Amino acid sequence: MxxxxxxxxxxxxxxxxxxxxxxxxxxxxxxxxxxxxxxxxxxxxxxxxxxxxxxxxxxxxxxxxxxxxxxxxxxxxxxxxxxxxxxxxxxxxxxxxxxxxxxxxxxxxxxxxxxxxxxxxxxxxxxxxxxxxxxxxxxxxxxxxxxxxxxxxxxxxxxxxxxxxxxxxxxxxxxxIPHGTLINPYLEFPRQVLAESLGIATESLKGAVIAIPGFLRPDKGIDILFSALSYLKGIDKTVLVAGEPRDQRIVELIEELREEHNIILMDRYLSSDEILRVIGLADILVLPYRDKPGTYSVSGILHLSMGGLKPIIGSRTPRLVELYQYVPRLTVPPGDCVELAKRIKWVINNYDYAVPYM
Known part of the structure; x- marks a missing residue:
């Protein structure tokens, strides 16, 4: 009809x-x-x-x-x-x-x-x-x-x-009205297939893949993640930073630390489909955001990440308020690299518990 x-x-x-x-x-x-x-x-x-x-x-x-x-x-x-x-x-x-x-x-x-x-x-x-x-x-x-x-x-x-x-x-x-969460269509895809589709050599992925997707800006807290990595030496991991640079200083910092922490940088604009593949490839999503005081918004990357059904570790900021509401144990105070390192280590060591906790 x-x-x-x-x-x-x-x-x-x-x-x-x-x-x-x-x-x-x-x-x-x-x-x-x-x-x-x-x-x-x-x-x-x-x-x-x-x-x-x-x-x-x-x-x-x-x-x-x-x-x-x-x-x-x-x-x-x-x-x-x-x-x-x-x-x-x-x-x-x-x-x-x-x-x-x-x-x-x-x-x-x-x-x-x-x-x-x-x-x-x-x-x-x-x-x-x-x-x-x-x-x-x-x-x-x-x-x-x-x-x-x-x-x-x-x-x-x-x-x-x-x-x-x-x-x-x-x-x-x-x-x-909630931002909306798309269940990631790449959940069951093999790591090799997703990596190759993104132009990443599979052999460069070692241990847990920790991803931070989205525009590369100072408010994304990428420097906080890198400070946390200094407390995670000896843990087998790959850090995947994926997004269009909006601040050249972040790219320079990544280049400086790339070899020390096995960082893979995809420094270009990613379509929504590519971001979904990055999330599908990741084992852990890390969002160590710092928000401008007096500003309330909601992270679109958070909702794309939620659809990946993977552990998400983030800061207690307005943009990530839903993460704090539903999985408080995976959140940390903004700017606290020590607590961030502890959460990453806990998730890696307790992955089978962290996934259903989400």
Missing amino acids: GVGESYKLNIVFVSRYPPMHCGVAEYTRHLISAMHSIASWNKFAVLTSTVEGNKSWYDEVLDVKVIPAFSEQDRSYRKLLDELGYMDRTDILHVEHEYGIFGESLKLVEAVKTAREEKLVRKAVITMHTVTHPSSGDKRGVFQMHLNEFDAVVVHSILQEFELQCQGVDPRKIYR
């Missing part, structure tokens, strides 16, 4: 989108894929950033048209409103908000209000990928004060939910 026209929704996302190298872009594509799998009769489009040009493209796999429609430089949304006007009907406008993309300017809120007033959209939703506490001292709190202009505000973390409540966002508009 077909679906009646009244049940078919036109859903337009405002977000970055692959092939842009961005976690929010990957998240948006995963979300559309999931929604398409349960409600394929709905129609999806993406109004994206002009950061990589003004030419539209088409995601044939998901049947999604992607239209560059806003500038990250001057925060202009006039073209976004024009594109909405060209569309037949937009039932839901869904903004995938990250301050690094949209900034803290109120121009986005004003554009959404205009779209509603001109009847270009029926409902406006925003997902806040990052929420800030007033103690952060920046202007982002001003933007968050205007979130009641949206029909719904989606967050991924319990910390984000109650922080927005405290800042005056109507609790009836806040929906906490």
Whole structure:
């Protein structure tokens, strides 16, 4: 039986989108894929950033048209409103908000209000990928004060939910929806197959494979992991660092310690599928993050790692709050390399217990 026209929704996302190298872009594509799998009769489009040009493209796999429609430089949304006007009907406008993309300017809120007033959209939703506490001292709190202009505000973390409540966002508009976890399709693949698919020589993998996937930035705590490794001498292991460098100093540190700790570096942007293969190859995932004070977000890498059903060791930071909630024994205080080394050693020596503990 077909679906009646009244049940078919036109859903337009405002977000970055692959092939842009961005976690929010990957998240948006995963979300559309999931929604398409349960409600394929709905129609999806993406109004994206002009950061990589003004030419539209088409995601044939998901049947999604992607239209560059806003500038990250001057925060202009006039073209976004024009594109909405060209569309037949937009039932839901869904903004995938990250301050690094949209900034803290109120121009986005004003554009959404205009779209509603001109009847270009029926409902406006925003997902806040990052929420800030007033103690952060920046202007982002001003933007968050205007979130009641949206029909719904989606967050991924319990910390984000109650922080927005405290800042005056109507609790009836806040929906906490978990980030989403994909069960890794490479769980049963042999190590050799996964290694070769990633361009890694199988013979270079010795002992437990400890992986830290994702963009190589200072906040990922890679230096903390390397400090912890100095307490793990004599333990057979391979450290797999996989992700696009965002700080050259991290690459230099890796090169300096590569031989001492048997470090394999994949210093390039990895697609979601490649990250899943890295996680499938790993025995242990280590996320020694350090968060900026007053900032609440949720790690996409954490959720991809959770789908690998492997032990995850991480720091007690807002980004990893779910790890702390569900497997507290595998978490450590931020920046504590000694405790991190102890957890890694415990997992290696008690692996058969650590796996079901997850």
